[in-house]
Amino acid sequence: MILGYLLLALALVATVAANVLFTLSRRPGKESLLRAARGAVVVAAAGVVGASAYLSYLIATHQFQVAYVAEYSSLRSNEWYLFAAFWGGQEGSILLWAFWTALLGVVLAFRGGQRTSRVWPIYGIGLVFLLGLLLLKCPFAVPKGVPVPPDGRGLNPLLENMWMVIHPPILFLGFSSLLVPFAWAVYGLLHRDWDGWARAAFSWSLFSFATLGIGLALGGYWAYETLGWGGFWAWDPVENSSLVPWVFVTALLHGIAVQNKNGGARGMNIVLGVLPFATMFYGTFLTRTGLLSDFSVHSFSSLGQDGFYLLLSGVLLSLLVPLGMLAWRWKQIPKPPTYERVLTREFGYFLASALLGLIGLFTAVGMSAPLFTKLWIEKGAAAQPEFYNQATYPLGILLTVGMAVTPFLAWKSTDVESLRRRLLLPYCGAILLTIGMAGAAWYVGLRRPWQLLLFATSIFAVLANVALILPRLKHRSSRRSTGGFIAHAGAGMTLAGVACLVAFQHSQERIMLVRDNPVDAMGYKLTYLGQTSHPFDRDRNALRIRVEKDGRVWEGRPRFYIAPFGGKDTEFGNPPAVLPSLYNVRGVGDIPKLFPWNNPFAWGDLYIAASAGPQTAWTGEDGRPKHPNSGFFLKDQEARTMGDYTFMLLSLDLDDKAKETLKTGNPTAMSTLPQVTFKAQVGVDWKGQKQEIVTPEFVLDQRMGGKFSKPVSIPGPDGRKVLLTLLPPSDEELNSTKPFEALAFQTMNAEDPTEHVFVDLSTKPLIGLVWIGPVLYTLGGLIGYRRRAYEMGLIGAKELPLPDNGTDGEDPEGGEESADAAPPAAKPQKPAPAGPMRPKPAAKTATKPSA
Amino acid sequence: MKPAGWIGLVIILGAMAFSAKAFVTNLTPYVTFDQARGAKTASVQVMGSLDKTSIKNQMGGLKFDLLSKEGDRMSVVFEQAKPANFEQAIEVTAIGRYDGATFRADRLLVKCPSKYQGTETKEYGAAQKA
Numbered sequence: 001m002i003l004g005y006l007l008l009a010l011a012l013v014a015t016v017a018a019n020v021l022f023t024l025s026r027r028p029g030k031e032s033l034l035r036a037a038r039g040a041v042v043v044a045a046a047g048v049v050g051a052s053a054y055l056s057y058l059i060a061t062h063q064f065q066v067a068y069v070a071e072y073s074s075l076r077s078n079e080w081y082l083f084a085a086f087w088g089g090q091e092g093s094i095l096l097w098a099f100w101t102a103l104l105g106v107v108l109a110f111r112g113g114q115r116t117s118r119v120w121p122i123y124g125i126g127l128v129f130l131l132g133l134l135l136l137k138c139p140f141a142v143p144k145g146v147p148v149p150p151d152g153r154g155l156n157p158l159l160e161n162m163w164m165v166i167h168p169p170i171l172f173l174g175f176s177s178l179l180v181p182f183a184w185a186v187y188g189l190l191h192r193d194w195d196g197w198a199r200a201a202f203s204w205s206l207f208s209f210a211t212l213g214i215g216l217a218l219g220g221y222w223a224y225e226t227l228g229w230g231g232f233w234a235w236d237p238v239e240n241s242s243l244v245p246w247v248f249v250t251a252l253l254h255g256i257a258v259q260n261k262n263g264g265a266r267g268m269n270i271v272l273g274v275l276p277f278a279t280m281f282y283g284t285f286l287t288r289t290g291l292l293s294d295f296s297v298h299s300f301s302s303l304g305q306d307g308f309y310l311l312l313s314g315v316l317l318s319l320l321v322p323l324g325m326l327a328w329r330w331k332q333i334p335k336p337p338t339y340e341r342v343l344t345r346e347f348g349y350f351l352a353s354a355l356l357g358l359i360g361l362f363t364a365v366g367m368s369a370p371l372f373t374k375l376w377i378e379k380g381a382a383a384q385p386e387f388y389n390q391a392t393y394p395l396g397i398l399l400t401v402g403m404a405v406t407p408f409l410a411w412k413s414t415d416v417e418s419l420r421r422r423l424l425l426p427y428c429g430a431i432l433l434t435i436g437m438a439g440a441a442w443y444v445g446l447r448r449p450w451q452l453l454l455f456a457t458s459i460f461a462v463l464a465n466v467a468l469i470l471p472r473l474k475h476r477s478s479r480r481s482t483g484g485f486i487a488h489a490g491a492g493m494t495l496a497g498v499a500c501l502v503a504f505q506h507s508q509e510r511i512m513l514v515r516d517n518p519v520d521a522m523g524y525k526l527t528y529l530g531q532t533s534h535p536f537d538r539d540r541n542a543l544r545i546r547v548e549k550d551g552r553v554w555e556g557r558p559r560f561y562i563a564p565f566g567g568k569d570t571e572f573g574n575p576p577a578v579l580p581s582l583y584n585v586r587g588v589g590d591i592p593k594l595f596p597w598n599n600p601f602a603w604g605d606l607y608i609a610a611s612a613g614p615q616t617a618w619t620g621e622d623g624r625p626k627h628p629n630s631g632f633f634l635k636d637q638e639a640r641t642m643g644d645y646t647f648m649l650l651s652l653d654l655d656d657k658a659k660e661t662l663k664t665g666n667p668t669a670m671s672t673l674p675q676v677t678f679k680a681q682v683g684v685d686w687k688g689q690k691q692e693i694v695t696p697e698f699v700l701d702q703r704m705g706g707k708f709s710k711p712v713s714i715p716g717p718d719g720r721k722v723l724l725t726l727l728p729p730s731d732e733e734l735n736s737t738k739p740f741e742a743l744a745f746q747t748m749n750a751e752d753p754t755e756h757v758f759v760d761l762s763t764k765p766l767i768g769l770v771w772i773g774p775v776l777y778t779l780g781g782l783i784g785y786r787r788r789a790y791e792m793g794l795i796g797a798k799e800l801p802l803p804d805n806g807t808d809g810e811d812p813e814g815g816e817e818s819a820d821a822a823p824p825a826a827k828p829q830k831p832a833p834a835g836p837m838r839p840k841p842a843a844k845t846a847t848k849p850s851a
Numbered sequence: 852m853k854p855a856g857w858i859g860l861v862i863i864l865g866a867m868a869f870s871a872k873a874f875v876t877n878l879t880p881y882v883t884f885d886q887a888r889g890a891k892t893a894s895v896q897v898m899g900s901l902d903k904t905s906i907k908n909q910m911g912g913l914k915f916d917l918l919s920k921e922g923d924r925m926s927v928v929f930e931q932a933k934p935a936n937f938e939q940a941i942e943v944t945a946i947g948r949y950d951g952a953t954f955r956a957d958r959l960l961v962k963c964p965s966k967y968q969g970t971e972t973k974e975y976g977a978a979q980k981a
Contacts, residue, residue: 229931347855354863362870369878379881382896384946387877391870398862509931510912758908760931 001066004054004140011047011102012131014040018109019124022117034117041109041120044127048102052086052095055139059085065148068092068139074154081160087168088155090288091139096168098130100176108180115200118191123183126277129314136306163222171219171242174212178245178277180204181252185273186322194266194333198256201273203788205252206483208276210781212246217774230507230607230762232770235385237292240367241283244360245276251356252276254349261411262346263336268353270326278319279364285311292370348406355395355402362391393450400457400495403488404430404464426467434460446503455499461492483784490776497769507607507762513545514756521761524549524606528757543610543757558610558759604765610757634682634743645714649743650681650693676700680726680743690715696726696745879946884923887949896946897925897954906937914953917943929956937961 021037024030055068059082064070072088073081087093105120105127112119155164181201188197219239220232233239252272258265286292289308366383373381408423438456446452465485472478472485511521513528520526529544542557634640634649641647655677679697684690694712714724726745882895899917905926907914912930919925927945944960 344855347859351859351862354859355866358863358866358870362866365870366874369874373878373880377878377880381878381880382946383874384877384879384894387870387873390873390877391866394869395866 001054001058001063001140001142004051004058005135005138007047007051007054008131008135008138008140009047011044011051011098012128012135014044014047015105015124015127015131018044019121019128022120022124026117037117037120038109041105045102045106048095048098048131051140052099055092055095056083056086058140059083062152064150064152065142066139067141067143067146070149070152072152072155074152076151077154077160080162080165081155084159084164084168085155087172088159088164089139091134091137091141093168093172094130094134094137095139096172097176098127098134100173101127101130101179104176104180108183113200115187115193115196119183119187119197119200122186122190123179126179126183126318129310133307133310136310137304161222161226163218163225167215167218167222170211171215174208174215174246175242175280177204177208177211178249178280181208181249181273182277182318185270188273189270189322189325189329192329192332195259195263197273198259198266198269202253202256202260203785205249205256205273205276206781206785206788208249209246209253210778210785212242212249213781214774214778216242216246217771217778221771224767230609230760230764235363235366235388237283237367238287240363240388241280241287244283244364244367245280247356247360247363248272248279249276251353251360254356255353258346258349258353263334264346265350265353266333266335267326267330271323272353272357274319274322274326275360278315278322279360281311281318282315282364283367285315286367286371292367343409345406345409345411348402348409352399352402352406355399359392359395363388366391393454396495397454397457400454400461400492403461403492404457407465407468407485407488423468426471427464430460430463430467433463441500441503446500448503451499451503455496455503458492458496458499462489462496465489465492480783480787483780483782483787485780486783487777487780490773490778490780492773493769493776494773497766497771497773500766501764501770504765505763507760509760510758511761512756512758518548522763524761526608526759526761528755529555530755543759545608545759547606547608556606556608558608604763604767607760607762607764609760634745639683644687646685647745648683648685650683652743653679653681653695655679678726680745682724682745684714684724686715694724696724698726884917884919884925887925887954890949894946894948894957896944898942898944899923899925901940901943913937915943917945917954925954926952927954927956929959 018037018040021033021040025033025037058066058069059073060079062069062073062075068089068091069085072092073085077085085092087096105123108123109116109120181204184197184201184204188194216239219242223234224230224232249272252269252275255265255269255272259269289311366387369383370380408427434456437459438452441455442452446455465488468485469482469489472482506522508521511519511526513519513526515528515530518525518527525546525548527546527548529546531543542559545556545558547554547556634647636649636652639646639648655675658676677697677699679695681693681695684692684694692714694714696712697710699710712724724745726743879894879896882890882897884897884899887895887897897917899919902916902918902924905914905916912928914926914928917925917927927943927947929945940961942962944962945954945956946958946960947954947956949955
């Protein structure tokens with residue numbers, strides 16, 4: 001749609017204009033242009049926000065002539081999934097990326113301090129790139145010569161859950177924020193402002209750390225909750241391409257902490273400032289150009305050749321140009337005297353940066369394996385998850401040791417004696433407790449030395465940091481400085497949780513459950529009770545599994561999806577997919593999980609995944625039921641053959657009272673009736689042998705507050721019965737004045753004694769630790785962000801003075817960045833006092849060696 | 852060099868060596884069906900189109916046949932949960948090893964004509980049940 005293109009083009013032009021204006025404003029006497037430049041930034045952001053609003057509008061109003069809308073939303077989607085359809089596909093997610101990038105650009109333009117006019121153009125180049133990509137792969141494209149589909153395809157049912165609404169915006173906020181530290185690093189390199197950039201980028205990298213970190217954790221939780229394979233991290237290229245930038249940005253935090261303290265690690269920090277954004281671009285390139293499509297889970301569809309080259313040039317530009325220039329200028333970086341002692345905080349931080357950098361490097365190498373192994377293996381080879389586990393495991397152990405030890409070490413300048421006196425007691429306490437807990441873990445069965453070691457060092461990290469947090473909670477001012485400790489405690493918790501999970505989880509696969517026959521598995525008694533009739537959600541269904549242990553009873557409901565892909569009309573002749581999904585029992589129907597002493601699942605989950613939907617003894621040779629075991633739609637007077645059956649919808653009838661009410665012509669009057677009954681008359685033919693007319697019903701009951709189906713039985717093989725259910729329509733359809741276009745039905749076995757399902761059962765002990773960890777490190781990151789942002793004033797109050805060697809414009813290697821060529825605004829600045837920055841570990845990472 | 856530098860260097864070099872070894876031992880090359888039959892011990896990955904009439908999901912696991920472009924047939928056994936959307940798969944990549952009669956897959960990558968992202972691949976298999 002043309003308006004969308006126009007808004008994006010406006011944003012592109014405004015960004016370029018902002019770049020030019022910022023650059024011009026650096027000339028003496030032209031400072032007034034700064035206002036205009038900021039105005040242009042706002043216009044660019046308005047363009048992108050407008051385009052986003054327009055896309056939302058197109059989706060909400062079902063403009064199916066737009067390919068993107070038809071692809072990712074449908075008339076059946078509820079408002080949340082219509083909202084989520086925005087980023088359901090490739091184009092929309094790029095728009096989401098541009099959306100946050102443009103908004104953060106506004107923040108940078110107004111809060112960048114006196115360096116804004118130098119740093120923003122670099123940021124602007126990134127934004128131009130993104131907008132260019134977006135115009136190439138545009139969500140507003142209207143295919144030519146294709147009839148407008150009556151309904152869209154909608155999101156995959158596996159994606160239709162809350163996480164699809166929450167996860168992508170947070171993750172992309174994290175992605176977008178990486179461009180800011182990148183721009184600062186390139187700025188620092190370009191203008192030889194070796195310390196100023198790092199100070200300015202500190203709070204931003206904390207922000208990236210927190211947002212990207214929680215985005216990653218949410219992705220893991222989502223996978224755990226909906227995919228059903230039982231884990232949360234699979235080292236898939238798509239996962240890795242968000243992990244690598246996060247690990248690098250975490251390394252950057254620690255590097256900047258060192259640099260702010262004593263001016264060390266300047267060169268390394270430039271590299272670490274460039275890498276998060278560059279590797280994210282690289283990851284995007286790998287996963288979105290189809291390069292890894294034979295090696296990855298969810299590889300995105302190809303961006304096409306133009307997109308390929310645009311992304312490739314982006315990768316090269318963002319990686320090679322800054323790094324090449326750094327090599328060129330390496331000798332110009334002022335080097336402070338290096339640290340001499342091992343037991344200093346500087347060294348601990350430096351080591352943390354190095355270890356995190358290695359984790360990032362190894363992961364990046366692993367995910368690139370399919371490309372570079374083609375050098376010696378004909379079709380390439382993929383690195384298996386074990387590679388990542390093995391390569392990062394020792395680094396994880398070293399990191400946790402560092403997290404426990406480093407905060408207790410002194411910066412060179414601190415008074416060692418007083419520190420020792422203050423911290424000796426809590427530290428010894430932490431060590432003793434760690435030994436105690438590791439002993440307990442050993443006692444209950446954590447015997448493998450490496451697992452025990454990771455567990456012990458992680459617990460040590462948790463306890464040591466808790467020991468540091470507690471005394472700081474007393475005063476408001478000291479509470480602000482707990483961010484790093486909280487983050488480290490969280491990281492330790494996640495790793496301890498992973499160690500426990502790997503050591504203690506048990507699973508039993510393919511447990512066959514015949515209806516109503518209890519089966520003992522792993523100390524639980526499982527009984528398959530049948531399926532939920534699920535009147536509220538026509539796309540989903542669940543198996544009812546009763547779980548008994550120690551005289552208490554729960555019911556777990558592993559879902560499986562009956563997916564009428566393609567909406568009401570199309571693609572529905574095939575037997576629809578039954579997608580197994582997982583379920584974890586959460587004390588359904590008995591004791592809330594809140595009371596751990598009552599609930600065996602409180603310390604972990606019991607994870608039940610349906611590995612195959614209901615089958616019966618008369619399942620066909622191909623493993624599929626001989627009758628259609630799922631849903632289908634029928635239009636009035638339409639016949640449809642499904643398996644051995646032919647169905648025909650003869651009529652749809654309402655009860656008399658409802659009919660009268662309907663005649664009044666007031667659609668809302670219907671909802672005032674206490675009860676409304678819908679009856680469908682369906683002709684059923686089974687293999688041409690038996691014919692019957694049946695009338696399945698559903699009832700809307702105001703008092704009961706729900707919709708209830710009354711299935712009918714129809715003839716099946718071997719004299720058995722099959723249930724035909726009329727599925728209630730959605731609220732949306734009910735409240736609409738339009739007549740029903742088609743009715744949804746579902747068939748399933750009627751109490752067939754041979755009906756059986758297969759489930760996979762596993763325990764996930766202490767998995768709660770894995771989830772609490774990310775919450776804590778995100779919280780820690782945000783506390784740190786707030787503190788740094790405050791310290792920096794984000795208004796430029798405590799900035800370092802601009803370097804006086806800023807002879808910009810003499811950098812032939814600046815590439816595109818040569819737009820920056822202009823003499824500096826020669827404002828002599830008084831050296832601002834380098835604020836008394838309390839040392840504080842920023843935030844460390846947790847790798848998840850296993851799931 | 853100062854002691855701190857030495858310690859850092861040793862850790863970094865040690866980690867590099869360790870990861871290089873892990874990398875080499877955990878590579879699974881893409882191979883043809885014939886090569887997979889030959890490499891009986893090593894973990895490899897094979898790809899083929901799914902013969903939908905061959906799918907059996909029963910007690911012993913999910914069994915199906917893959918067809919290579921050349922028409923070669925490989926039967927595959929996967930003992931974990933049947934992947935979502937499996938019946939609609941066009942191509943399947945199986946990662947595992949050939950045991951003399953069938954290909955025993957530890958993991959599957961299932962490529963479906965997807966609603967989500969054009970062609971979508973999904974991975975199944977508890978890859979790192981340690």
